[in-house]
Amino acid sequence: MDLQQIKYFLALAHELHFWKTAAKISITQSALSRQIQSLEAELGVQLFERNKRNVKLSPAGQFLREKWEVKLNELEFFHQHARQIQLGESGTIIIAHPDSISASIMPDMLSRISAALPKLKIELVQVKYEDQQEFLRNYKVDLLITRDINTSDDFRSEKIHTDHLAIVVPENHPFRDAKNITSEALNEQKFILPVKDEGSSYSDIIHQFFRSFNVVPDAYLHSEFGSAIIALVRKGLGIAVLPDSYRFHESTGIRFITMPFKTELFLNWRVDDQHPVLANVLKLILP
Template sequence: MNLQQIKYFLALSGELHYWNTAAKMNITQSALSRQIQSLENELGLLLFERNKRNVKLTPAGRFLKDKWEVQLSEIEYIHQSAKQIHLGESGTIKIAHPDSISASIIPDILAKISIKYPQLQVELLQILYENQQEFLRNYKIDLAITRDINIISGLKSKKIYTDHLALVIPENHPYQTFKDLTKETLEKQKFILPTIDEGSSYGYIIQKLFNSFDFVPEVYLHSEFGSTIIALVRKRLGIAVLPDSYSYHESPGLRFIKLPFQTELYLNWRADDHNPILSNVLKLIL
């Protein structure tokens, strides 16, 4: 017994006519008869009562029809789900990203994924800079969006976006534009800055900003989380330098002054990962 024989049986049980069923299933009437007889012989029971005028289901045939219709639908669903997984259309992909782009490019990326692959589940994570490469190599995440390019073997990186630094200040702060910044006025400010990891190119860009004014900031607080820094600036505990992407967050009581210093965003993934889900998502993003 095989699935095709069960499909022939279900088709005949719906039509109750050998010629019509054979035409519908694209086989000859004699071939259909042989398939039904083979099924009956294997099961050791009659599925249909036949005479020259009529074909009707036996009680055992009606029972099997009800059960097999449900089971065949389940099997077809399983097969379709397996095909979607094979094609990378369903399953789960884990993406790590900085908090700064939560309201800027992340929604656009997710919109593309949800439209193209509505069955695909996406898990978003925020992890520390020093853990990003380890998480990628150990398959804890599938993609990492970072402000630093990964240069270790086994990982690929590609630039996907160019952001700028921004000065984050209370809305009534005297600074209005970048031209208002001078060494003398900066020296009067308290700064709340992101925690900078050693070797971070993002940290180098912030340092480059201050070097351009020949100035060393008075750092009042450090934090790993930009959302925390924004809340502290709103409390007037200092001013901050953050990626301009944070301006997409709802930040009442604050102003963002765009600075002429760029910070790049990179997409990072395992070079030898042939997961079709990853491949599909990379084609959408890159």
Template sequence: MDIQQIRNFIALSKELHFWRTASMMNITQSALSRQIQAMEEELGVSLFERNKRNVSLTPSGIFLKEKWSVILEDLDHVHTCASKISKGETGHIRIAHPDSISSSIIPHFMGTLGERHPEITVELVQLLYKNIEESLQDHKLDMAFTRQLSKLPGICSHMISRQPVALFVPESSDLSRPEDITGAALKEQTFILPVAERQSRFYFFVQEIMESYGVVPRACYFSDFGSSLLGLVSRGLGMAILPGGFVHHGFPGVRAIEMPFHSELYICWRADEKSPSIMNATKVLSELFPVTDAH
């Protein structure tokens, strides 16, 4: 017997009428009768009691109706899930992102993705850039927002925005306006800098900014995590150059002063990606933030 024959049996067990069941299942009454007879012969049991006026289930028929109904519901659920996976309507995506977009781009992206594909689940993580590239290659990550263009083979990098950079200073600082940021003023300050040994793109970017002012920054504290830097700034332990997106974090005791520089933001994923849910996510992202450059 096959699944359709079992479905026909379930339908007949509910209707208890051969003609109505045959019409409902789009087969002839004689074909339905032959199917039921073949099932009874294969199973070696009687499924229905029949007479000229009534059709009723036998005890074996009642038992199989209960069991097969559950199995068919489970099977239908499995088929539905498989269809959703194929269409990218469901799945699990792991996305890395810098702290600077935690209160801006990430909520916007997650909200829109959730509206369009509510059954896709997302795991958000924050990693160092070196670990991001390795995790993408090893399939431990599916997508990543980064401040650095990936040049690894097999990794796509699309620039989705250029964001302003700001100097974050304690509220007690004498610096309060863009015109206050001069080489002479910066030489007198203590900075909190990215870690030099990791040689991230943003580390070199900060160095380039300082060089443009003719300043060799003096620093006692180092971190590659923006929230840590801002926490130190709020305690008056120095100032930091960070992407302007950190203004949305609302750290108390911190003032942001926009600088005449911009930092690129890229989205990266595997070039050979086949997951429909990940491709749906990249489609949503490209609609929200049209690609301005691709590699």
């Protein structure tokens, strides 16, 4: 059973049309037809119900389409990681990080890495909260920086930084410093908050912030991205609570008021990772 056949199957399962699929994957309809037949024969499973006119997935085909799609994807990343292992110091390392620290600790961290390992390519990505574990587990990223402590046994986790929370207000806002921040004052503000990820300690700490003031925030806007939130604050759509790190983005038209609430940053990686430079990179990053 050739992986190529499975890819042909997935393409056909998507198009449900031999000619169009054949064109799209650059083989002839005849070849495609026989590849599918041979796949069906080897599996002992009819994948498509087809007559001379129409093609549709059989129930078993439907099942395998779903499963094969994710497994092939996983295999792809394994192969990529194997190539990285082979490449050694001249490979690529993929780091997922929250937007908030793009301008604070990331630049310093990256320059330290690239100074010590000049041949290493670094790829930066941002990963949605709910996908983070899966991405690290399946080798889609090699290092994961989170604001949440990790729960899985497959990962190691170390605290690398502690941020403060800050109130972010437009430049012309009456709030000047921490003295202005009282329950009464907060109660009259409109807030732009991050979407609340269930179980994320980051949104926890923001709730804790409000609870400590005994305030239920009036929030009509939620956004996943800090930079978007900042843009909205600048436009006067409300004020926000964000990690102090955003201060280093040096946006104009807004003011940060640091509060005594802390939020921590964790570096996560796979235990027993085989990436040849990871150990070196960790040595550079960890305190």
